[in-house]
Amino acid sequence: MSVDPSAQIERYTDRERMNHWLVAILFVLVALSGLSLFHPALFWLSNLFGGGPWTRILHPFLGVAAVAAFFFEMVRFWGDNRLQEHDRQWLRQWRDVLANREDKLPEMGRYNAGQKVLFWVMVVCMIVLLLTGVVFWRPWFADSFPVFLVRLATLVHAAVATILILGIIIHIYAAIWTKGSFRAMMRGTVSTRWAMKHHRAWAQEKIKQG
Amino acid sequence: MSSLQTLDVRQRSATTSPSPSIRSTVEVAKLIDISKCIGCKACQVACGEWNDIRDVVGQNVGVYDNPSDLTANTWTVMRFTERETEGGKLEWLIRKDGCMHCSDPGCLKACPSPGAIVQYANGIVDFVEEHCIGCGFCITGCPFNIPRISKRDNKAYKCTLCSDRVSVGMEPACVKTCPTGAITFGSKQDMVEHAAERVQDLKERGYQNAGLYDPKGVGGTHVMYVLQHADVPQIYHGLPRDPHVSSLVSLWKGAFKPLALFAMGAAVLAGFFHYVKVGPNDVDDGENKQREKLPAELGREER
Numbered sequence: 001m002s003v004d005p006s007a008q009i010e011r012y013t014d015r016e017r018m019n020h021w022l023v024a025i026l027f028v029l030v031a032l033s034g035l036s037l038f039h040p041a042l043f044w045l046s047n048l049f050g051g052g053p054w055t056r057i058l059h060p061f062l063g064v065a066a067v068a069a070f071f072f073e074m075v076r077f078w079g080d081n082r083l084q085e086h087d088r089q090w091l092r093q094w095r096d097v098l099a100n101r102e103d104k105l106p107e108m109g110r111y112n113a114g115q116k117v118l119f120w121v122m123v124v125c126m127i128v129l130l131l132t133g134v135v136f137w138r139p140w141f142a143d144s145f146p147v148f149l150v151r152l153a154t155l156v157h158a159a160v161a162t163i164l165i166l167g168i169i170i171h172i173y174a175a176i177w178t179k180g181s182f183r184a185m186m187r188g189t190v191s192t193r194w195a196m197k198h199h200r201a202w203a204q205e206k207i208k209q210g
Numbered sequence: 211m212s213s214l215q216t217l218d219v220r221q222r223s224a225t226t227s228p229s230p231s232i233r234s235t236v237e238v239a240k241l242i243d244i245s246k247c248i249g250c251k252a253c254q255v256a257c258g259e260w261n262d263i264r265d266v267v268g269q270n271v272g273v274y275d276n277p278s279d280l281t282a283n284t285w286t287v288m289r290f291t292e293r294e295t296e297g298g299k300l301e302w303l304i305r306k307d308g309c310m311h312c313s314d315p316g317c318l319k320a321c322p323s324p325g326a327i328v329q330y331a332n333g334i335v336d337f338v339e340e341h342c343i344g345c346g347f348c349i350t351g352c353p354f355n356i357p358r359i360s361k362r363d364n365k366a367y368k369c370t371l372c373s374d375r376v377s378v379g380m381e382p383a384c385v386k387t388c389p390t391g392a393i394t395f396g397s398k399q400d401m402v403e404h405a406a407e408r409v410q411d412l413k414e415r416g417y418q419n420a421g422l423y424d425p426k427g428v429g430g431t432h433v434m435y436v437l438q439h440a441d442v443p444q445i446y447h448g449l450p451r452d453p454h455v456s457s458l459v460s461l462w463k464g465a466f467k468p469l470a471l472f473a474m475g476a477a478v479l480a481g482f483f484h485y486v487k488v489g490p491n492d493v494d495d496g497e498n499k500q501r502e503k504l505p506a507e508l509g510r511e512e513r
Contacts, residue, residue: 006494008430037345040224052323052343054365073437098484100491103443138346139364151458158462162503166477173481179492197493 005193009206011184019073020185026066033059038158060137067130074123080110081120087113102197110202114174118167125164132157144166218331223321235331239398240371240382242306243408243436244446245417246392249274249288249304253384253393257286260372260383280307282360285369286384289447306384306393306433309356309369311335313429316455320351333398333432334373339365351463352426353453371432399433406433408436426456473480 012020032065033055036045046055061201086106090097090113096104105112113120136142142150175182180194195203211462219229258264265283274290286308293301309350315335317476318327326341329349337348337357344364348357357366374380380386381395394404412420424430435449443449 016355040226040322040324041471043224043324044304046343052341056343056345098488100488102491115328136346138344139359141360142346142349147350147355148456148458151456151462154347154350155458155462156464157406157422158466158470162473165508169222169474169477169481173478173484176481177491179490180494191494194493 003192003207005191005196007192008189009192009195010188011190012188014188016073016076017188019069019076019187023066023069023073026062026069027168030059030062030066031161031168033062034161035165056138059134063129063133063183067126070122070126074126077111077119081116083113083116083120087116090114091117107200108198108202109205110199112199118171121134121167122164125160126162127166129157129164132160140185220329220331220333221318222325222329223327225319225325229328231331233331237333237398238371238376238395238432238504239333240311240385240433241345241394241405241436242433243392243394243405244303244305245408245412245420245436245438246390247288247304247306248392249290249302250389250392251276251288252387253306254284254286254288254390256383256387257369260375261285261370278370280356280358280367282358282362282367285309285367291445291447293418293445297446303438303446305449306402307356307447309335309371309433310453311352311369311371311432313431314455316351316353316428316459317357317373318351319455320347320459322347330373332376334371335432335473336370337366337368339363339367345456351455351459353450353455369433393444398430405434405436409440412436412438423449425450425453427452482490 029049032045033049035042036049036055037059039045046052049055049058055142062128086108089106090108093105096102132153134141134152135145136157145153175185178198180190181198184194192203192207195206218231218233218235220231222229251420263283263285265277265281268277271278275287277284277287280287286306289305289307291303291305293303295301311334313333315327315329317337318329318335321327322345323341323343326338326343327335329335330337342365343361344366346357346366348366349355349359357368359366372380372384375382385393385395390403394401396404402422402424409420409422415436419439419441421437421441423435423437423443435443435446437443437446437449443451
């Protein structure tokens with residue numbers, strides 16, 4: 001059987017791509033508005049949102065919208081991100097991953113172990129950010145909570161947001177690093193060659209399905 | 211209040227570089243002698259008069275506290291506590307509540323908006339409402355539960371220690387009006403000395419635990435109390451025994467803030483240098499394509 005290595009395989013449906021980019025746009029807005037209130041050196045970012053008060057008003061609404069949009073993505077990709085035994089092996093070989101020695105790594109399905117870990121980091125972070133954010137959302141909810149809880153929630157919110165932003169920096173870099181993945185999320189398809197190299201088990205299944 | 215040019219600034223919210231502070235000013239303080247207070251609330255009225263703020267007429271909640279709490283329109287309020295002494299006598303403790311003007315202000319530390327909270331060289335902590343964004347972090351940071359956000363404009367308000375009056379050499383309105391001399395104002399040093407005399411007097415009159423409330427946990431305050439029972443400040447309507455800026459707030463606005471930003475910058479740089487050193491992982495570029503053995507491999511795996 002011969003397969004044209006340049007033949008295109010669908011990786012993301014229209015709906016998946018639009019969902020992803022909606023989350024991405026909202027995430028950037030939430031992150032920039034949040035960072036502007038986090039560190040004085042970044043307060044100028046609040047100008048992007050119409051000044052300090054507007055940044056304060058918009059940030060939580062953008063956050064809720066981001067979580068809502070992410071919820072659909074999460075449900076969609078939940079099953080593909082279950083961690084398995086070969087994922088542990090992949091993670092143990094992180095040096096090979098970073099050095100582009102992909103041939104030494106175990107075969108991956110639709111997502112590699114790094115992508116799966118990031119998925120779960122994002123799921124946990126999103127939930128924690130939503131719950132802690134509500135606790136100090138003014139003027140609506142903050143007054144209903146004891147000040148100790150407001151303080152704790154604010155600190156946890158900042159810490160978890162930092163973890164999420166670090167995760168997203170890695171996510172964006174991975175897309176710049178692994179050529180073809182950005183196109184996959186933009187146009188929906190990858191070459192068979194790309195799929196066989198990065199996600200062989202998934203590619204074989206796709207080819208079998210025709 | 212806006213930032214007063216006649217008063218130099220010691221620190222400014224969300225500002226990591228020094229504020230204009232070439233002049234040094236005498237540190238001021240307001241001393242509230244609880245043993246002299248008769249609870250007439252003239253100070254409350256004077257505060258509203260001078261600052262031109264009127265609270266809505268509220269409900270009687272069964273005690274003399276009126277209004278029952280600080281609000282965006284009530285920057286000082288008398289807190290009445292009825293207490294039975296060991297001898298079975300009634301003791302009426304009346305504490306004028308309001309901003310303590312901490313030397314280490316938790317509100318200023320927590321505020322994300324540059325210059326929305328300033329501390330003048332004389333120690334007064336002032337909210338500059340035109341820079342306030344309404345996030346309420348000042349409430350999160352305050353160990354005394356003082357700032358209130360107005361429902362009308364979503365700005366935070368509190369006692370200014372009449373910074374506008376003080377800047378032109380006048381005493382705060384509450385001090386001016388107090389009929390019993392329970393509230394005095396002057397340099398912090400003079401107030402501490404005056405308090406020592408008052409404490410001595412109270413001790414001679416049987417208040418063995420009389421003392422000055424100038425809590426060190428917040429670096430001292432610029433509003434101080436003479437308490438008959440300084441060993442148990444919490445009996446004065448929950449005046450905290452050892453107030454300090456919460457360690458959660460200190461961590462959030464202290465070490466964590468620069469570390470988080472550093473980590474984000476480092477992550478971006480690490481990615482950049484990884485790309486420079488290792489390069490992209492590109493299966494579809496021309497060079498890799500020519501070395502392709504894909505169909506054979508595929509055949510093998512198909513078995």
